Amino acid sequence: MPDTNNAIPPNLASLHAGEEFLRGKAIGLIAGDERLRLHLAITEAAMDLADVLRQFDTADEDLKVVQLLGMRTFNAFGASVKLALSGYSQNSALILRDVLETVFLIDYFVGDRTLIERWRFADKKARLKDFGPVKVREALDARDGFTDKKRFAMYEMFSELAGHPTMKSAFMMRPQRDGDAVIGPFMEATTLEAVVSEMGRLAIQVAEQLNLFLPADWPQGRPSRLAFATLKQRWITTFYPSRVR
Template sequence: MAAEIPENMDLLYQGETHIRTQSIAAIESDPLLLDHVVLIEATMNHIDFFAKRDAVDLDQETIQLLGARVFNDFAAGYSQLTRGYYQIAAATLRDIMEIVYLWAYFDRAPAKIREWRESDDRTRRDIFAPVKVRKFLDDFDGFKEGKRGAAYKMFCEYAAHATWQGFTLQRPTSGGQVVMGPFFDTGLLKAVLEEMALLAAQVGNYFSSFFDKSEETNEDILGLEVWLHRYVITGEWAETYLGRKHDRAFVAQMEKWLLDLKAKRA
């Protein structure tokens, strides 16, 4: 039996570390990419703070546990992305998307949280399978374009399932052969990071909505600071990259409330 880890495993790690250095340099030199990472970090920080708090009931604890899973997805996805594994990074985003849609379902039908939690395998497949959740949301929202299904299919075909299309994320955008192992490619880095940021904005908004009537609206200074930081980062990002107006008047109101709370505690 070998007494040491094979040298090739260390060489692989060294290659990943070198690619991560290139990735970080590319991100820090591009304001757009850096904005995406700032949004992802703010969302993860928000989840980390509220998922660790005492839940008011089992429904909220369910949301917290799903939040912990999403946090891990973002952490793993970002790590794989910056180390040059673009297909693997994108595959983690499908899991995040499934949870985003599940949270959207719960947001529109809160009683479903308990039903999902207590369901057996057959019930989960009959009611909460990803395709069933997307159909409910599209019907509820009156959407007929099937955009949720198209987005989900993209992650399935290009990342999660073994398909011919999936090789796109395993070869340089400039063309050439599929690369076995990690490699650096600015185009793939941008593409996957953009999708990660789009999901981060949705994650933060939905996760936050399940706590609006508890900690952060209960004169909790630290909770309000964490919530407001994510809200501002998300609003400014959405205004810049999605064209959605950021409600600065509301932010000013919340900032004043925060200052008043701090003054009362001083």
């Protein structure tokens, strides 16, 4: 067997050790904050629904597309959690922007499932014209009667702070708001809370949309659906108590 002791360059090994140290610090912060634990619990529930949907055996090519998109969100959430707990909040948020774009697309398909086949067979030009991020957001806002452009504002926030190299993006490289940017990972409670909170909000949306594609009479899906419904009620009660009647 090859000698693995020196497989990773020493500086990368040292960096990993630092990431693991920060992960321990992050877990300590989460353990002391019920709200962060709830955001991560709902994220896990969304990932579980994506995994359950993946296991549904179907010959429907359109449903297979949604299964793949659900799998994409599973992988993205997993990577985002890993990065957030390792001290890479900006990179974690960058991946969450992908989740945002994906859940908007799934939501678009929920409203008109004939769009899935069009998306499947669209060439690049047609896909960008009919299913580009701006087109999807505008179509969703028109469908839902929204005029406040909150979907755009959310996408813009992720883009400015994480997705694009802008001056605003430097904020997520600073352990203190008025301090200097640092190279490498760091753990700071406010930054961790901001990223994990957005993760929880996105997880709610992802799970809600994927849930609509799970066959209601499929018994294997019921435990995950029930677990999500229970957590969702608790999440809404905690973060949006005015919506609870």
